[in-house]
Amino acid sequence: MSGGRPSDYDPRHITEMLEFFQNWEPYREVEKEIASGGRKVVIKERLVNYPPTLNKYAIKLGIDRKTLRRWADDNPEFRPTYDACKTIQEEWLSDRGTTGEYHAGFTQLMLTNHSDIRQKVTHEIGEVNLEFKSQD
Numbered sequence: 001m002s003g004g005r006p007s008d009y010d011p012r013h014i015t016e017m018l019e020f021f022q023n024w025e026p027y028r029e030v031e032k033e034i035a036s037g038g039r040k041v042v043i044k045e046r047l048v049n050y051p052p053t054l055n056k057y058a059i060k061l062g063i064d065r066k067t068l069r070r071w072a073d074d075n076p077e078f079r080p081t082y083d084a085c086k087t088i089q090e091e092w093l094s095d096r097g098t099t100g101e102y103h104a105g106f107t108q109l110m111l112t113n114h115s116d117i118r119q120k121v122t123h124e125i126g127e128v129n130l131e132f133k134s135q136d
Contacts, residue, residue: 008063009071014081017057017068021088024052048101051092051110054085 028049033040050056058065072082090111097107 007071007074008061008067009075009078011077013061013071014078017085018081020057020060021052021085024088024092025049048096051089051096051102052085053089057085 026049027046029044029046031042032045033042035041054065054068058068068082072079093102093107093110096102097104097111
């Protein structure tokens with residue numbers, strides 16, 4: 001490693017990161033105030049949870065997502081965990097996008113920008129007649 005600050009990488013991140021992604025709760029509870037019979041009542045509502053992301057894990061550690069990528073590049077023992085967590089993130093998004101729990105546009109944006117999944121666009125071109133005139 002060249003000059004600069006030493007890496008904060010610790011082999012414990014291998015199990016901690018995987019546990020972070022695998023144990024992510026699928027639902028979250030939020031409290032909501034509603035009016036009922038002229039009184040305010042607090043109810044708990046169960047909502048689909050936000051997806052587990054590399055960003056969230058990086059924020060938990062106080063680093064940025066690029067640091068996680070660098071750790072995966074520099075530490076071969078960390079690479080399988082990094083890749084597995086990306087796969088969990090992709091599956092979380094595609095599963096909830098498929099069932100409609102996440103908005104389709106959000107799901108497409110996230111998968112396009114945070115996974116190896118890309119949208120394939122094809123264009124069909126009809127018959128084209130080209131006429132060339134000589135310039136004598």
